[in-house]
Amino acid sequence: MNVVVRNIHRAETNTIETLGRLGAATVHEAQGRTGLMQPYLRPIYTGARVVGSAVTVLGHPGDNWMIHVAAEVVKPGDVLIVAVSSENTDGMFGELLATSLRARGARGLVLEAGCRDVREITEMNFPVWSRAVSAKGTVKATIGSVNVPVVAGGVHVVPGDVIVGDDDGVVVVPRRQAGAVMQAGLEREQKEAASRKRLAAGELGLDIYGMRPQLAAKGLKYVDGPIDWPSGDVDGI
Amino acid sequence: MNVVVRNIHRAETNTIETLGRLGAATVHEAQGRTGLMQPYLRPIYTGARVVGSAVTVLGHPGDNWMIHVAAEVVKPGDVLIVAVSSENTDGMFGELLATSLRARGARGLVLEAGCRDVREITEMNFPVWSRAVSAKGTVKATIGSVNVPVVAGGVHVVPGDVIVGDDDGVVVVPRRQAGAVMQAGLEREQKEAASRKRLAAGELGLDIYGMRPQLAAKGLKYVDGPIDWPSGDVDGI
Amino acid sequence: MNVVVRNIHRAETNTIETLGRLGAATVHEAQGRTGLMQPYLRPIYTGARVVGSAVTVLGHPGDNWMIHVAAEVVKPGDVLIVAVSSENTDGMFGELLATSLRARGARGLVLEAGCRDVREITEMNFPVWSRAVSAKGTVKATIGSVNVPVVAGGVHVVPGDVIVGDDDGVVVVPRRQAGAVMQAGLEREQKEAASRKRLAAGELGLDIYGMRPQLAAKGLKYVDGPIDWPSGDVDGI
Amino acid sequence: MNVVVRNIHRAETNTIETLGRLGAATVHEAQGRTGLMQPYLRPIYTGARVVGSAVTVLGHPGDNWMIHVAAEVVKPGDVLIVAVSSENTDGMFGELLATSLRARGARGLVLEAGCRDVREITEMNFPVWSRAVSAKGTVKATIGSVNVPVVAGGVHVVPGDVIVGDDDGVVVVPRRQAGAVMQAGLEREQKEAASRKRLAAGELGLDIYGMRPQLAAKGLKYVDGPIDWPSGDVDGI
C-alpha cells in the first residue's frame, strides 16, 4: 500500500510558467473558483511565489522520512506537496532538506505541518507554504507514499497537477485542464485591466458591471439619511 | 429590511486626525478600555495605519456585492467596515475594489472575512485589516445593507463612528464621544511621556505608580532565595 | 501562596551565549527534542532573537501587575517568561514596560497573552514572543508570583532555565543540563555542516543517512510509472 | 461609565412565550435571518430551552462580580446575557449563582465565558449557554455594567430584547420588533407544516418550491451516468 512512483506526467512548460505569472487569485477564478487550498496554509515569508508540477508526499505526523524519499524523484521545476495523515504542526521541513531539494531542482514546497529554520530558508529564497512555524523535530519511523493522489489544504492533488502559490495562497490546477485554465486566466487578466482603468478613474463597479437593475430587482432600497443612530453604548446616561 | 443609507454624520476632522495620531492602544485606553475589535483582525501588512469615519457594510459569506454598493456612498476620509452574517474567510476584497475605493477617497477597510491580492494592495499602501488572507473568489447574489449599525470584530459600529487602526488592532470611537476621547487621549499621552522618561532612567513602575503598599495589602510576600528548584524533568535519574 | 523570589541561580554566561548562537531548532534537537514551547507563541517581528536566564511571572488574564513586580528582580541578561492562569489575549505588555525592562537589563520577553505597541517595541528592537497582538488594556488588581516554576507554551519553566528564542520558536533548557545540551548542540552543528555540503552537491539524504535498507525492510515499494491518474475532478464529463 | 440600570422595558408576555414556543431556528428565519448568536455558544445540556427578557451584564475576563450585581435587578421571566470584555473561558457561573438567580426568578443565562458545576446546574434544569465548561474560579475585583447594550456571541443585545435559546443556539429579537417577528414566525410555522407533509410523502423540494426553472436558468446540467470515477487512491497499482 506504500509506494513510490518514480515518474509522473507534467503539463507543458509554457502553460506552467504562464499560470505562475497570472498568480493564485486569477488562476483560481479562471478555473471556476475551485482548487484553492484552505487559507491556513501561509507562506513563511512575504513575497514567496512559486509555480511547478506537483510531486506529492503522504507522510505521518511528526515523521519527515518520506520527504527524503521524494527528493530522489524530484525533477527541476517540481513543487512538493506534503500531506500528513492527521493534523500536526511539527517542524517536518528545515534548511537541510531545503538545501537538498534545491540541489535537485525543486522550486518550493507546500506542507500540511510545520516548517523550521525559517530565517535560513528565507535567505535561500526557497518558497514554503505551511500550517505553522515550529522548531519541533521529527522522527523517521513510519513509511508513507510518494506520487500518489493526496488531499492537502482540503484539495485533492494528483501528481503532475500544476501548483501556483503566492501571498494569496496555493491553487491546484488539474494537469489536463491546465491549458484551458491558462486561456481563461489570460482573458480574465485583460478584462480586469480594462476594469481597473475605469475604476481608477472613479467610475463605479455598479455602473461598469451593470449591477443596478439586479440590486433593485432583489429589493435593495435607498434612503437619504443621515439617520441619527445613537452613537456610543452608554450615550445618554 | 435591506437598505442603503446615502448620508451619515461624521465627527470633526480635527478630532479624527488627532485620534489617528494617538493610535489604537492609546485611544482604546482613553475611552475606558472599550471599543477594541477582537485581535483576529490583523493588518495585511506591517505598518498599516488608518483613521476615518465608518461607512458600514453588512454582507454575506462568500458574497462581496455590497462593497460595490458602498463604494458609491463613500466620501473622502471614510473607512469601510465590512461585517458578514456568519464567520467566513473567503477573499471578499481584492485589488480592483481597492482601486475603486481609493479613487472614491476611502482611506482603508476592515473586513470580517478574507482579503486577496495582498501584494498589490500592499504596493498601493491601502490599509486593510482582515480575518484571513485568501484567494477564494466570491459571488454577487445576495443583498445586504450599507450604513446601518453592524457588529464587527465583536464591536457594535454605528455609521460615522471614528475608526482608528494600526499594528495593534482596530478601535471604534462612538462619534459623539470622539471629542472627549481625544481629550483623554492627549492627557494620557502626556502622562505616559513623563513615565517613559523615568522608566528609561531605570526607575521602577512599583515606585512611579506607588504600587508597593497595595501589593503588600494584597498579601504579596518576598523571599530572598535562590531556591534550589530542580531544573530539568529527568534530572537526577 | 503568592510570592516573589528575589534571587535565582543562573547558568554560566558562556554556555548561555553559545546556546543562543546555536538557535532554537538546534538546541531543541540537542536536548532530545524536548523543551520547545508550542508554536502559537510567535515573535512580534521577523528576525527577533534572544537568549537569557528565565525570570518567571505568574499572572492573571487581563492583569499585568506582576510584570511591574518582576522588573525589580530582573538582572542584565534575563528573559521574562510570563504565564497566565487561563488562556487570554489581552495586551499585557507594551512599550512602557519594554522601556522599563530594557533599562533594567532584560533582553526579551515571552508572553502567554497579547502584546501591544508592537511598532514601538519593534523599533526598540526588544524581542517579544506572544500568543497574540492586541491593544486591549489590562488592570492591576490581582497578585500572582515571580520566580516560581510556571507552565508557559506547554513547557514547565523553572527560574534560571536558559531561554532560546528566534523565528522558529522558544526553547527552554533546564539550567543544570545547559552545559550538556550546549555540547550536544555543538556536535550537531558540525555534523549538519558536513551533511549540508553533501546535500548541496546533490547527494541524497537516502544515501548520506543510509536509509534505503530500512525503507525496504518496512516494505516500501517502487514503481516506475507514470500512472495515468485522472487529473481534475470533473475531467471526462 | 460603569452603571447599573435598575429597570428595563420588556416585551409583552404573550409575545415572549410564543417566540419561545417557535424556537430559535424559526424565530431567526422569521426576522430575516438576523440576530443569531455565533454557534460557539452551546447549551450545557441537551434539551436546554429558554425564552425571556434580556438583562445584560458587561464583565471582565476571570471576574464574575457583576453577575451578583445583576441578580438584584432580575425580574421573574428574565434571561441574563453576560458579555465579557475579552475572550475568556473561565468558569464565571456556577451552582451557587444559579441558585440565586433561580430564587430571583431568572429563567436562564447566556455566557461569553465558561460555566462550572454543570452536573448540579443540569439537575436544577437551569438552562445555560456558554463558550466552554471550566472549573476555573474567578475573582471579584473589577466593576462593569448591568443593563446597558452589549455585544454577545457577535450580536448587539439591548436590555429587554427577547432571548430565545434551544439546542440550535440563541437568537436575539429586538424588543420593538417582537410582535412582528412573532407574526412572521407563526406564518412560517404554518407554511412549514404544509411542506413537511408533502416532503414526508416523498414529494421533492424541487417541485414543491418550484426550483427547476431557476436551476436550469443558472446552467445546471444533468447527465445520466454512472461515471466510472476511479475509486480509491491507489487503485490500479
Added chain:
Amino acid sequence: MNVVVRNIHRAETNTIETLGRLGAATVHEAQGRTGLMQPYLRPIYTGARVVGSAVTVLGHPGDNWMIHVAAEVVKPGDVLIVAVSSENTDGMFGELLATSLRARGARGLVLEAGCRDVREITEMNFPVWSRAVSAKGTVKATIGSVNVPVVAGGVHVVPGDVIVGDDDGVVVVPRRQAGAVMQAGLEREQKEAASRKRLAAGELGLDIYGMRPQLAAKGLKYVDGPIDWPSGDVDGI
C-alpha cells in the same frame, strides 16, 4: 462545470452492511489507517450510526440549494456527503430536508457545515455528522454539483464509496476496495476478540504483542523508584 450525475455505481449490499456492523474504527484500521474524516465532524447525537453509499453534494457557504437537488437522485441506502467550497458553519440542513431525505430512502448525512433542528432530527433518529450546530438559515442562490468527487473532512470521496459513521467519526471506503476491506476488518475483529479476553484477564499488551524486545532495542530503561520528585510548584517555600 456544474453537473448532476443521476446514477452511480454502488458496492454490494452485503459488503456495505458488514462494514457498518464493524464500525468506523475497525474499518479505518482494516484499510491501513486511511480514509478517516477529520475529527471536527461530530454526530449531532450520541449513538448515531450509519452505513451506506455516498451521494456527494458540492455546495457553497450559506447556500443549501444543492441538497434539494440531491434528494431527487438519492436511492434507499444512500448517505449524503455535503462538501462546501469554503469553511462555514451555517445551518445548511434541518428537519424539513431530513424529512425529505428519509422519505426518499437516505440513511444519513455528513455535512461540512452546520446542522439545525437538532432536537427534531434526533427524535427522527436520522444520523447527521456536522462541523457545528447552528440555527443560521441559508439561501438558494448559487448552483454546485451532485455526484462528482469531493473533498469532505479532508478525505476525497467518490460517489458510491461506502460511508461508515458512528460515535468515533466517519470513514470512507473506496467502492472497489470495499470487499477487501471487509475481509481485513473481519479478521481484525477476530484477532481483537482474542486479545480482549487475555487483556481482561490481566495479561499485558507488552506480553501478548511481544513488545519487550523492541522496547529494549530502542533503549527504554527501567528504574525502580520511587523518585522524590518535588510535588507542588511552591512546595518548600
Added chain:
Amino acid sequence: MNVVVRNIHRAETNTIETLGRLGAATVHEAQGRTGLMQPYLRPIYTGARVVGSAVTVLGHPGDNWMIHVAAEVVKPGDVLIVAVSSENTDGMFGELLATSLRARGARGLVLEAGCRDVREITEMNFPVWSRAVSAKGTVKATIGSVNVPVVAGGVHVVPGDVIVGDDDGVVVVPRRQAGAVMQAGLEREQKEAASRKRLAAGELGLDIYGMRPQLAAKGLKYVDGPIDWPSGDVDGI
C-alpha cells in the same frame, strides 16, 4: 533519557477519596485556584467522574506504545495522565487498552490526544478525558517515558499527584499538599452549604458577601431607568 519508573509515592487513600467526593471545582478553589487543566480536555461521556493517583505517560503524536508500557506499572486506584510531545488528535486510546487498564486496576485516563471506541468505553463506564474523539489509529514506533513529570492540559503533573476529574474538568493536586487542600475543600464545602441556603431563600450575594461598600468604592453607579435604548438595528427606517 527515556525511562520507566516502576514505583511512585501516593497520597493517603482517605485524602484521595475525599478530594474525589469534593469534585473538581471545589478542589480547584481550595488550592487557591491553581492546578486546573485547560478546558479543551473534556470527558467522553456526561457524568464521568474519577479520583486517583497520577501515573504519567509521555508519548508522541500518533503513537500509543507507552500506554502499553504504563499498564504494567499501574496499581489499583491510579489514573493515567497521557501527555504528547506535540498537539495531536489521533485516537491513541481505545476499548482494548481500556479493558487492559481496568483489569490492572486503573480508574480512568486523561489524554492530550484523541479517544476512540467511545461507545464501548462509555458502556464500560471507564472515565476518559480527551482533547478529541477520533477513530484515527496509531503506530508503536517511538519510545517515551512513564512516571516522569509531564505537562498535560497546561499543568505540570508529577507522578503520584492526585487527579480529580468530573464534568467540570480535571484538577491536579500536588501530592504533598493533598491533605491541606482536602481540609480547605471541606471548609469551603461547609461555607457554600450555608450560602446556598440563603441564596435559595432569595437573599442576594451582594448582602451575604457584603459587596455593596466595595462596589460603591470602585465607583459603581445606579440609575433607575428604564432607558429608551433603541431596540433593533434598523428600527426607525
